[in-house]
Amino acid sequence: MAKITTRRNFINSAGLLTAAAAFINPADIFARSAKTVVKKVSSKNLTLKWLPFDAQLTHPFTIANFTRTTTPIVLTEITWDGYTGYGEAAMPPYLGENQPSVMEFLKKVDLSQFDSPFRIQDILAYVDSLAINNTAAKAAVDIALHDLAGKIIGQPWWKIWGFNPETAPDTSFTIGLDTEEVVRLKTKEASPYNVIKVKLGRDEATDKMMINTIRSVTDTMICIDANQGWKDKHYALDMIHWLNERNVNMIEQPMSKYQLDETAWLSERSPLPVIADEACQRLTDVQHLKGAYHGINIKLMKCTGMREAREMISLAKALHMKVMIGCMTETSCAISAAAQLAPEAEWADLDGNLLISNDLFEGMKIVNGKITLFDKPGIGVTKI
Numbered sequence: 001m002a003k004i005t006t007r008r009n010f011i012n013s014a015g016l017l018t019a020a021a022a023f024i025n026p027a028d029i030f031a032r033s034a035k036t037v038v039k040k041v042s043s044k045n046l047t048l049k050w051l052p053f054d055a056q057l058t059h060p061f062t063i064a065n066f067t068r069t070t071t072p073i074v075l076t077e078i079t080w081d082g083y084t085g086y087g088e089a090a091m092p093p094y095l096g097e098n099q100p101s102v103m104e105f106l107k108k109v110d111l112s113q114f115d116s117p118f119r120i121q122d123i124l125a126y127v128d129s130l131a132i133n134n135t136a137a138k139a140a141v142d143i144a145l146h147d148l149a150g151k152i153i154g155q156p157w158w159k160i161w162g163f164n165p166e167t168a169p170d171t172s173f174t175i176g177l178d179t180e181e182v183v184r185l186k187t188k189e190a191s192p193y194n195v196i197k198v199k200l201g202r203d204e205a206t207d208k209m210m211i212n213t214i215r216s217v218t219d220t221m222i223c224i225d226a227n228q229g230w231k232d233k234h235y236a237l238d239m240i241h242w243l244n245e246r247n248v249n250m251i252e253q254p255m256s257k258y259q260l261d262e263t264a265w266l267s268e269r270s271p272l273p274v275i276a277d278e279a280c281q282r283l284t285d286v287q288h289l290k291g292a293y294h295g296i297n298i299k300l301m302k303c304t305g306m307r308e309a310r311e312m313i314s315l316a317k318a319l320h321m322k323v324m325i326g327c328m329t330e331t332s333c334a335i336s337a338a339a340q341l342a343p344e345a346e347w348a349d350l351d352g353n354l355l356i357s358n359d360l361f362e363g364m365k366i367v368n369g370k371i372t373l374f375d376k377p378g379i380g381v382t383k384i
C-alpha cells in the first residue's frame with residue numbers, strides 16, 4: 001500500500017514538473033531568484049525608444065584640434081515583459097555621427113522580429129548589418145539590450161562574464177590642453193584620482209608647459225594622450241624620453257593613425273607602452289595593430305558596444321596586447337556599461353560622466369580613485 005502511495009505521489013509530482021517545465025519561462029525563474037519585480041501585465045515584444053539629449057560640459061574641452069562645450073547624446077530604452085534596459089549614443093564630432101543621423105539609424109531597427117532579448121548575438125549582428133558606420137547608434141542598442149538581459153537574469157554583466165571586480169584599475173581624470181592657470185586649477189580638481197590623463201600634441205612649448213604645470217602641483221601618475229598630434233617620429237621619441245623622466249606610464253596615439261610604420265618604429269624604441277586609440281575602432285582593426293602598438297584603447301561608441309568590446313579584449317589578450325577602456329563625454333549610463341569590462345583592462349579612462357553637469361543616471365562609482373562595481377543587475381544604473 002505504501003508502495004502504491006509513493007508511486008502515485010511520484011506520478012503526481014512528475015506531472016507537475018512537466019507542467020512547470022512547459023509553462024515557466026527560464027527568464028522568469030531567474031527574475032524570481034533575484035527578487036526582481038515582474039509586472040503582471042506585460043508585452044513580450046522587444047520595443048526600442050529614443051530621445052535626444054545635450055550633455056553640458058563643466059569645462060570647455062580642448063584636444064589637439066578643437067574646443068567644445070556640449071556633447072550631443074541620444075538616450076535609448078528597450079522594453080520587454082515589464083523590464084526596461086537603458087542605453088546611450090554619445091557623439092563627439094570626430095565620430096561623424098550626430099543626433100539626426102543616430103535617430104535616423106534607430107528608426108531602421110526593427111526588433112519585433114526577435115522573440116527573446118537573450119538572442120543578443122543575432123540581434124546585434126542584425127543591427128550591425130543595417131549600415132556600415134553608425135557605431136555610436138549601434139552602441140545605443142547594444143547597451144540597452146545588455147542592460148535589459150542583465151536585469152531579466154538579475155545579475156550585472158561583470159558577473160555574467162565571470163570577471164573579478166577587484167582587478168578593475170584606477171580611472172584617470174582628464175586634463176585638456178589649456179592655459180597654465182586653468183591647468184593648475186584642473187590639477188587640483190584631479191586630486192581625488194590616482195592617475196591624470198593629459199591631452200598633449202599641440203607643440204613642444206605647450207606640451208612641456210602642461211606637464212611642468214601639473215608637476216608643480218602633484219606627483220600623481222600621468223597617462224599621455226597625444227591625439228595624433230606629433231608629426232615626426234624622432235620628435236615623438238624625444239618627447240617620450242622626456243616624459244618618461246616625469247612619472248608618465250603610457251602614451252596614447254602619439255602620431256597619426258595613418259603613420260603605422262612610423263608608429264611601429266617608435267613603439268620598438270619607446271620606454272613607455274604606446275596605445276592605439278584613433279587607429280583602433282573595431283574588432284577587425286586589432287590584429288593589424290599588433291607590432292605597431294603595445295595595446296588598444298577600446299571605447300563602446302567606436303566599437304558598437306559591449307558585445308564587440310568583450311571580443312576585442314579576448315583578441316587583444318590572445319595577441320599579447322594591453323587593453324585600455326576609454327569613453328567619450330557620456331552620462332553614467334554608457335560609463336557604467338564600459339565599467340563592466342574594466343576588470344579585464346590595464347588602464348581605464350572612464351571619467352566622461354564626471355565632466356558633465358547634467359548627468360541623468362547613477363551607476364558605477366569611483367572609490368579612492370578606483371572603479372567600483374556593484375551587484376546591481378544589467379549595466380548597474382538607476383535613473384536619477
Ligand code: MG
Nearest residue numbers: 225252253277
Ligand atoms: Mg584618446
